[in-house]
Amino acid sequence: MKVLVTGGAGYIGSHTVLSLLENNYDVIVYDNLVNSSIESIDRVEKLTGKTAAFIEGDICDKKKLSQVFQNSKIDAVIHFAALKAVGESAAIPLSYYQNNVYGSVCLLEIMQQHKVHDFIFSSSATVYGEENNVPYVETMKLGTPSSPYGASKVMVERILADLALSNNNFRGVSLRYFNPIGAHESGTIGEDPKGIPNNLLPYVAQVAVGKRDKLSIFGNDYPTKDGSCERDYLHVMDLAQGHVAALDWLNRHNEFSGVEAFNLGTGNGVSVFSIVEAFEKASGKKIPFEVSPRRAGDLAAFWANASKANKELNWQANRSLAQMMTDTWRWQLNNPNGFLI
Ligand SMILES: NC(=O)c1ccc[n+]([C@@H]2O[C@H](COP(=O)([O-])OP(=O)(O)OC[C@H]3O[C@@H](n4cnc5c(N)ncnc54)[C@H](O)[C@@H]3O)[C@@H](O)[C@H]2O)c1
Missing domain, CATH: 3.40.50.720 (NAD(P)-binding Rossmann-like Domain)
Structure with a gap:
């Protein structure tokens, strides 16, 4: 096919x-x-x-x-x-x-x-x-x-x-x-944002390798467990x-x-602070951060009900948060400049 x-x-x-x-x-x-x-x-x-x-x-x-x-x-x-x-x-x-x-x-x-x-x-x-x-x-x-x-x-x-x-x-x-x-577990393909990353994980990974000074966490006063935004x-x-x-x-x-x-x-919401903690654990690097004002348009928290995909597609998101962090770190470490060789 x-x-x-x-x-x-x-x-x-x-x-x-x-x-x-x-x-x-x-x-x-x-x-x-x-x-x-x-x-x-x-x-x-x-x-x-x-x-x-x-x-x-x-x-x-x-x-x-x-x-x-x-x-x-x-x-x-x-x-x-x-x-x-x-x-x-x-x-x-x-x-x-x-x-x-x-x-x-x-x-x-x-x-x-x-x-x-x-x-x-x-x-x-x-x-x-x-x-x-x-x-x-x-x-x-x-x-x-x-x-x-x-x-x-x-x-x-x-x-x-x-x-x-x-x-x-x-x-x-x-x-x-x-x-x-x-990223793929081989560490040879992954997310390669051009310029300043818009998404959290590539930004965290670039702070870990010293490409960026510190992470900005946008808002710590949301009605969530630790005040930061939660995503699935x-x-x-x-x-x-x-x-x-x-x-x-x-x-x-x-x-x-x-x-x-x-x-x-x-089906689970994970906070920005939890991501930082999990990444520090996987990489052994400290991630300096500052709390900045909320960004316009950011929702406090959302996550999926994924039972339709589980049932009808026979699909499930099986890999753990720890693996997401380890694989991101391997990709970043092996490819500090992304796909530029
Ligand atoms: N990454 C996320 O968090 C996320 C979340 C939800 C939905 N999506 C959607 O998933 C899709 C893929 O996202 P991604 O994160 O891999 O982004 P990406 O930018 O890495 O991939 C998009 C690809 O499309 C190509 N492209 C863009 N405009 C094109 C055009 N006019 N003609 C031909 N190619 C074009 C780009 O060169 C790039 O290779 C996008 O539709 C995105 O909106 C992404």
């Missing part, structure tokens, strides 16, 4: 390509490398001893996309390609809507033209917005996220629902990721395997058409 993976050179994409190759899928990666390096795919190939085709291209380039579908018989698409920095999305919203929403529309249009109907979308817990109570469950209504990034994910989920209503052949899966962290962190390899589970689910359910959403998380 041949799978087109947009954004496959990125953080979650590269780990998923590895899992797909390990499970004997043929893979074509389509990525414009705006936030990644082709080195990630080279390393995945070395790790698996298998090859993935790579095409450098933009999802907004319909001509190029169309050629890809023309040249290969693609059975399913996993769509990671997107811009993902919440703060940046407020500064340049039009770029986010162009890339994440228009780009998805282009991809879906070309898929329709070539009669490819199986589609797995990288959605996010952010689609639950501020209105829903935790733990988040898939039966809740889509919320109103505070950032253009979050709004772009809600928009694409709505587009998928409308497409499914208009086309009985369409088979969509929205995977709502909670907070992926960690899951290991990126568990998340990668969630995509293989979703493809297997589509393959098992020939009769299915429509769109189905699944939460991919552990």
